[in-house]
Amino acid sequence: MKMSGGVEWALHCCVVLTVTNAPVPAAKLAELHDVSSSYLAKQLQSLARAGLIHSVQGKSGGYVLTRAPESITLLDVVRAVDGPGPTFVCTEIRQRGPFATPADACTTPCPVSRAMWAAEAAWHQALAAVTIADLARDVDATSGPEALVGIQAWLSSGTG
Amino acid sequence: MKMSGGVEWALHCCVVLTVTNAPVPAAKLAELHDVSSSYLAKQLQSLARAGLIHSVQGKSGGYVLTRAPESITLLDVVRAVDGPGPTFVCTEIRQRGPFATPADACTTPCPVSRAMWAAEAAWHQALAAVTIADLARDVDATSGPEALVGIQAWLSSGTG
DNA sequence: GAAACTCGGACCTCTTATGTCCGAGAACTA
DNA sequence: TAGTTCTCGGACATAAGAGGTCCGAGTTTC
Numbered sequence: 001m002k003m004s005g006g007v008e009w010a011l012h013c014c015v016v017l018t019v020t021n022a023p024v025p026a027a028k029l030a031e032l033h034d035v036s037s038s039y040l041a042k043q044l045q046s047l048a049r050a051g052l053i054h055s056v057q058g059k060s061g062g063y064v065l066t067r068a069p070e071s072i073t074l075l076d077v078v079r080a081v082d083g084p085g086p087t088f089v090c091t092e093i094r095q096r097g098p099f100a101t102p103a104d105a106c107t108t109p110c111p112v113s114r115a116m117w118a119a120e121a122a123w124h125q126a127l128a129a130v131t132i133a134d135l136a137r138d139v140d141a142t143s144g145p146e147a148l149v150g151i152q153a154w155l156s157s158g159t160g
Numbered sequence: 161m162k163m164s165g166g167v168e169w170a171l172h173c174c175v176v177l178t179v180t181n182a183p184v185p186a187a188k189l190a191e192l193h194d195v196s197s198s199y200l201a202k203q204l205q206s207l208a209r210a211g212l213i214h215s216v217q218g219k220s221g222g223y224v225l226t227r228a229p230e231s232i233t234l235l236d237v238v239r240a241v242d243g244p245g246p247t248f249v250c251t252e253i254r255q256r257g258p259f260a261t262p263a264d265a266c267t268t269p270c271p272v273s274r275a276m277w278a279a280e281a282a283w284h285q286a287l288a289a290v291t292i293a294d295l296a297r298d299v300d301a302t303s304g305p306e307a308l309v310g311i312q313a314w315l316s317s318g319t320g
Numbered sequence: 321g322a323a324a325c326t327c328g329g330a331c332c333t334c335t336t337a338t339g340t341c342c343g344a345g346a347a348c349t350a
Numbered sequence: 351t352a353g354t355t356c357t358c359g360g361a362c363a364t365a366a367g368a369g370g371t372c373c374g375a376g377t378t379t380c
Contacts, residue, residue: 001163002336003247004368011272012253025326034256038371045328058378061326074275087163093172094303096194099311101303111298112171115234115290123283130275138271143254143261151259162367164337185357198340205359218347221357 003082006043009035010081011074013044014132015139017053018069019152023062028155043081050080069133075124077132088116163242166203169195170241171234173204174292175299177213178229179312183222188315203241210240229293235284237292248276 013029026044030037044063047053054066065072090113094101109117140148173189186204190197204223207213214226225232250273254261269277300308 001161001242001247002245002249002368003161005249005251006369007248007276008251008253008272011276015272023326027326032257032259033253034260035253036370039369041327042329042370048327055327056378057326057328057376059323059325059380060378063327074279082161085162087161088167089162089165091165091168093168093193093195097192098314099192099307100194101307105303108302111295111302112168112175114298115295116167116171116287119234119283119286119290122286123279126279126282127276130279135271135275138274142268142271143265147259147261154258166338183357187357196339199338201358202339202360208358215358216347217345217357217359219349219354219356220347223358 001087003078006039006046007078007081009033009040010043010047010077011132011135013040013063014047014052014065014069014072014077015135016151016155017063017065018132018136019148020155021064022156023056023060023064024155025062028062032151032154046081047077050076052076052080065132069136070131072132073128074130074132074135075127078127086117087120088113090116161247163238166199166206167238167241169193169200170203170207170237171292171295173200173223174207174212174225174229174232174237175295176311176315177223177225178292178296179308180315181224182316183216183220183224184315185222188222192311192314206241207237210236212236212240225292229296230291232292233288234290234292234295235287238287246277247280248273250276 012033016029016032017024026041027037029044030040033040044053044055048055048063051066052072053063055061055063090110092106092110094110095103095106108114136148172193176189176192177184186201187197189204190200193200204213204215208215208223211226212232213223215221215223250270252266252270254270255263255266268274296308
């Protein structure tokens with residue numbers, strides 16, 4: 001099981017979007033991270049479909065965060081880009097074979113899926129506990145405040 | 161991100177293997193769960209490579225749990241079947257683009273990967289807290305004790 | 321009103337998960 | 351002790367999804 005690489009890109013983009021209120025084009029975000037512009041567009045579309053970012057069309061268009069960074073969690077981004085479905089899917093194996101449990105008796109999930117989903121819930125909870133604002137704060141602390149300020153200036157100026 | 165379907169099969173097989181000390185052939189496990197025998201064999205090989213089960217060759221051969229069910233965790237099975245690597249892989253995006261962080265300054269993981277790995281650790285911890293023995297106990301409680309006893313008898317007899 | 325720039329979805333490629341097969345090897349039987 | 355039968359083990363096809371690219375529809379700006 002490997003998470004889509006687009007999740008990493010999307011998270012970094014969300015952090016970058018916290019430094020400005022002006023729309024940022026996908027091409028700019030791609031250049032900033034040195035990744036394929038065409039492919040990054042796909043991830044941004046996923047974020048837009050999920051309502052996390054808002055797209056502005058036209059000449060000076062781009063993407064803007066729809067909510068405050070404090071109210072966007074990592075879980076939101078992961079589910080938007082990587083799909084909302086559960087990672088573990090129960091195929092009701094207990095209802096098959098010579099010792100099949102009758103469907104009537106299957107009112108509750110089987111013990112295996114219960115345990116797997118409980119672990120998944122713990123994962124979700126940990127992701128939901130961290131927000132984009134937390135990440136931005138960590139970046140400030142790790143790379144120094146000048147990093148995001150520099151990016152902010154670069155985004156404002158037309159310099160490529 | 162979707163977990164390999166083989167994880168479900170492997171977990172059910174491990175539970176079944178708790179009811180007997182005699183080797184159980186892959187074909188028997190496949191028939192019991194009504195799944196492809198050839199493909200299930202692949203999952204069992206993964207479990208064997210990871211040292212969770214031991215293969216016995218020859219006429220009355222099959223698979224046996226190597227450890228007590230109490231000391232085999234769900235994490236062990238998941239990592240064996242689905243791969244031991246982390247689900248989130250950091251491609252060091254911060255070292256790319258016009259604002260690249262110099263490699264010297266990257267002694268610690270970037271904030272994004274730190275947060276993702278922390279969540280993954282919570283998931284692992286939850287998986288490691290549940291053992292195959294716990295699952296077997298849950299099955300007993302859910303489907304009644306006669307379920308596993310019936311399977312035990314079926315495995316012992318040559319009846320297919 | 322025209323032009324330039326933006327997003328959005330349709331399209332193609334390639335890795336990986338899924339599924340299958342037959343040969344090597346060990347235990348049982350005679 | 352030799353033959354037979356059953357087992358696992360890895361090599362071989364196939365299908366689905368991730369990764370990557372492209373051009374058209376729509377909007378803002380001049």
